[in-house]
Amino acid sequence: MKIVEVAVGVIKCDNKIYISKRANELHQGGKWEFPGGKREANESIEDALVRELSEEIGIQVTAQSPFMLIEHDYGDKKVRLDVRLVEGFEGKAHHQEGQQSLWVHISDLNKFTFPDANMPIINKLVGLLQATINKSEP
């Protein structure tokens, strides 16, 4: 089975992350996701992320860095998520028509249902937040 390469953006502002709900008819529909999409031929993963976030939520990414690489087999589909941390962007993130989106504090991310492949992303974000809290405590 061909592996689908996906650019995924963890858009972070203070300790909040922007998430969107996938339309019901899509693969893994009805679950929450980090915005992003499939890399096109002849496109770098950075360019794919810039394009997807512009198309999907109307922001212009100005700062992105690698966060983690995840390979997951859903049985009906194999994906490679190239997850990138977005800490700089211009414009105001807005959802597409008919799609819900929101800024969620990292400590509340576990209240939402994400595709199975996303678990390591949530765990890493929660771990990083905990490490910052521990450092700031006397």
Ligand SMILES: Nc1nc2c([nH]c(=O)n2[C@@H]2O[C@H](COP(=O)(O)OP(=O)(O)OP(=O)(O)O)[C@@H](O)[C@H]2O)c(=O)[nH]1
């Ligand atoms: N965008 C996104 N896709 C994810 C996440 N987690 C995850 O398993 N995926 C999977 O990655 C695959 C590609 O994502 P996508 O459907 O957003 O691709 P796309 O925007 O190019 O859409 P299209 O080609 O259907 O128009 C889907 O099979 C989806 O289930 C996530 O957090 N964000």
Ligand SMILES: [Mg+2]
């Ligand atoms: Mg998409």
